[in-house]
Amino acid sequence: MKAAALKGSRAMEIVELPDAAPAPGEVKLRVAYCGICGSDLHEYESAQPFRAMGMLQPVMGHEFSGRVIAVGDGVRGVAVGQIVAGNPGPGCGECAYCAAGRENLCRAGSLGGTGYTRPGAFAEYVTIAERAAVVLPEGADAREAALTEPFAVARHALIQGGYRPAELLVVAGAGPIGLLTVIAARAMGGTRIVVSEPLAGRRAAAERCGALRAVEPGEMINVSRALSEGNGAEISVDASGLPAGIASCVDATARGGRIVLAGVGEQPFPLDITRSIISELTYTAVLGYTRAEFIESAMLIAERRVDVSPVISEVVPVEATPDAFARLSEGRGELRKVLVSPDA
């Protein structure tokens, strides 16, 4: 089968890999769609990618949907022909964290499963554990189902932050996670959502996703105060991972408010502790999603209770994966979520 493998810094190649039957307890999928994640891009742009050093699988791709084409011995809950959303981090199911329903913190570290320690879905086929396969209802759209994983990340951020729909919510950054945070907040019943984003095209996308306002970062303080009788937002989510994004959350958040850190930064940077103390801010750092949240997210999309289609900007065939990475790396502002599909 064809797959896109990362061979070095900014060096991705189409390779031919052997076709294997699924092992016991595993299911094999014909990949339908697989999204390119910001973390995939970081790895691609890294001077020393883990994939090229043999520390992780060279084939990335952890945001995927597919059709089941074979099941291994012992698989009971998944059948050939079904459409599934793949959970790349379903947890081992046995450690104390998994027993507590916090699979994102699994001792086995399996959040980085498919597309990390296991071959990913920028390929024609992918094999996953039965536990990782979320069977979707008949008629589910496989294209939108590929956004289940980042949508689950966005929902987990709001849930961990204790978001309540009456609150004023500030989202810093309108990349895919920021946009999906807006969609998730709307699905929870929220309407008072303001997004800060320097790029005009992304601001327009945020408004299409349901943001009340999308503004330049410099305007954020004034807009959030104007919408809250001068207080600021009760909760803000940083979906940028950039010092400027977090600073705009600090600026826009009310005294006693909460800041959720959902964007992964490249470098450590200083935080204004004094200001955080004076305003008694609560910071919550979030990682991934629980298995239950992943399943809920899959169903919200599959049953069309949310529309994630405004986040998708393009679908390309597997052969065009290296080109899509190169274009995203050059002008990531204008592209949103790019999906790779063997059938494109």
Ligand SMILES: [Zn+2]
């Ligand atoms: Zn991702």
Ligand SMILES: [Zn+2]
């Ligand atoms: Zn575990």
